[in-house]
Amino acid sequence: MTSLLCGLAANPALPPELVDRLIALAVATPDPTDGRAKDLAEEPADELAEALADRADLGPDQVAALAARDEGTAVQLARGGHLTAADVDPAAQPLVALALLDEGRGLPEWARRFAVDSAPRIRRRLASCPGLPREAGDRLAADPDAGVAAELALWTTSAPVAARLARHPHAEVRQAAALNEATPPTALAALLTGHGLPAARSCLVCDQREIPFTHHPYCQDTDCELPPGAECDGAHGSTVHETWRRALLNPATPPQAAVAFAEHPSVLLRWALAERTDLPPHICARLAEDPVPGVRSTLARNPAIGPELIRVLAADRWVDVRRAVAYHPRVPLDVLTELAATTRLGPGPLPWITSASPEELAEPAGSAHGRVRMLVAQRHDLPAELRDALAADPDASVVKAVAPHPGLSQRQLRAMVARHGVRVLARVAANPDASGALLAELARHDPPVRRALREIATHPNATAEALLPCLADDRARVLAAAHPALPAALVVELLTDDDPQVVEAAAGNPSLPRTVMAELVP
Template sequence: MVAFYSSALDGVAANPALPTPLLLRLIAFDGGGHGPPFQALHRPGLPEPAVAAVLTHPVLDARVEFALSGQAEPEQRARLADDASPKVRAAVAHGPEWSHDPRTKVRPLPDAVCGRLLEDPEVSVRTALLNSRHVAPSFLASLVGHPGPAARRAALRVWDELAADERTTLLDDPDPEVRRSAALCACPDDAGLTSVLLQDPAALPEALRRGLLDRADAERFLAEGSHLVELAANPSLPADLVDRLAVDPDDAVRLAVSLRPELTEAQRAAIDFTVAPYARGDVDWVAAGIADQHVLHRAVTSGHPLLRRAAARSPHLPPELLRLLAEDTDDLVRTHLAVYHPDTPEEVLMSVYARLGGTFSAWMATGHPRFPREGLAARYADHPKGIYRQLAVRDPAAGPDLIERLSHDPDVWTRQAAAGDPRLPLPRLLEALALPELARSAGANPALPQSEMVAVMDEAGVPA
């Protein structure tokens, strides 16, 4: 297979204008034992004939790829739950590794299908299901009485949604791992459970971080100088012990104290802590209140960058808090805002786009609802930086002559953007199809004639 035609084939596989007969031809391709191109199997809205062809594809990897597609409907993926291969069934059970949009969640498989997968004879399939991030809470809650201890442990992921008698059942479970995990769920409200867990080395760090502490236990760990980061994060830690940890020699301990929710801004500012430039801001109480306006206001107006970074991941920010974070000088605050908030101002989107570049910025430019389009050609077609020149292609007013000029740009990302634009004149589009760095973009161009799509497939050895 010729290398650049292989790349062109990947583009054709992703081409939104690919006719169904050619899509079916491509999906039937064995790809030298690897199946059809990834892009064909991860297309959104695959027609039923294409889905049917994937479900019976002789190449195992083709069925696995479709089972892992974040673009496929869960009902479509579920049709592979009875596949002959445990590798395929495990892929169905686990689900997509990632969503094409970080702001959206992958819809879970129907509960009935999950039930079948949980009874699969292969342990790999059962394990994949119980480790999946895409299982509905209703199904997890139904596992409290399951005969398998791994399934009962999975039910603990929805602890807050379980009835009191269900929680008691798990706390008294015959399996020690289930009992330990249930106790860790219950310990924030039970000092007795916390004290017991602190005797268990496997449970100690988490119990110390979130359990309801007796003062004697807290003082013991403080005196020993062990697990002080976890102790500093504990919500029930007495105020005078918090004050002692706020001046601990360990910067990580002081940082943990600085994130406590009960501190005033003056108390927080008085702590000497260091924040890493790219620390995400994983703060439990902010994440738990991601839609709570009071919590968001406290975090957004804080002088602590990690609190603002955590709040910036909320899509529920009201306009006044959104405006404050849009004016924040912290790069990661603005990045989180650009990714997660649908109303992020244009100037923030543009600054994040220019700073990050690469595939992330390409995603943001095409996937964010507020990313600008009009006027980009006039503003950026002659910009000294290629990352800005490629934006000119997004302008609906850009003419064919400009698109052709940009297809010869020194910056490869700009050339690729132009090669994929349907306004590119046909002679240049056909030239781009034969250039290694532009073949994939040209193959995905909706203006590519069907005869050229056929020629790409013929050259790549896809059977007619």
């Protein structure tokens, strides 16, 4: 029953009077003497309310009825744009008020009130909201709960507030400020070097444990909230380490403060450094020799490295490093060609291919290596002449890549299938211009191609003839049950399917007759 009602609740063709009946069902207190109501009440009404709150066509009375059900539903309605500040009492529904503040549609006086007079969990949520009044931000920055200050340090867009929190006596707050791009560069540099920064007085570890303490990675304490490996001997080691890692990842951190970590014994810190796009050449060269392949592969994608290092890393003994070079935005074409011919590069498209001009693509499109031509074929905004040449390619992998390209004719799509059969069938079915007749032919292919059936089941051009074979595949059946081209009689039949997902999809199908909808809603 839950799948059926939730599907109906999401059905865009559901008449307003039936939406009202579902809302009444979702918000009703069951009568224990009513057997049917009791059965319905045993289903998770929360799911029904959630599906109803997602509707875009709710009227004011319907919104009010759902909002009165519980605060969680009201929050969903607020985030969906159904509730305004005038609809909300912040004292009765603080989480709804916070949702509106988070969406930028709350009232400034709510923020001022919550910053002073609320539970810590409310203040923590408030601290992540954008555009807080200055006095509310000042209150939260001085909050006695370090978790509140840490949340503000992570999300504030005020440079003065972020700078203040980067010097907070609690290491957890500094750790949060290290990731915030609003934190001034001088403050971020101080977090890395310690220059001019007073030592933190506490962290989450020494707040909870007698130090020295190292948290066992397989801690058996079910109430313990410390992360694996957390440790403190008075210097707040694990928190400081994470602060450094975050500051290295922060693009606002001055590179001159970051480069000292190229020789740090921590792999995580060198790995974070390798992601920076403002590294000087000598630091890039040092990281290219790092003993950890993950550091080198991260560097290999980095726009900071030049052609010489690209070629060095393209010859790396680790395949992940060589593969990463192919994703460098300025990889030389000859290097990319060699990599494509010798290394499995994974799903594209590659940055060089994506940004290349049609003139630049002509050479790799005519390469003797099918894998290189395939890389070009993965780009689906090619000039017609280039697209058509790749569509007639003798290599099935190239044709498979270009098959979903818009603009291909039905004749070209059929020719692909005739030449390459099941190897390209699913990708041809994914072509946005595939006609209903072609999709029906593909759906009847013997043996069936399951991936093609799933593409057909969601294709907007699919006809009833094309959808019928999809019902024989477990995964395609769920998708086809929701397709508006499926005959109404079949949609009704699927309402009793053994698979709850199929039932929900069929109930949400706009082709479901209104008379049947009315019979299904108690």
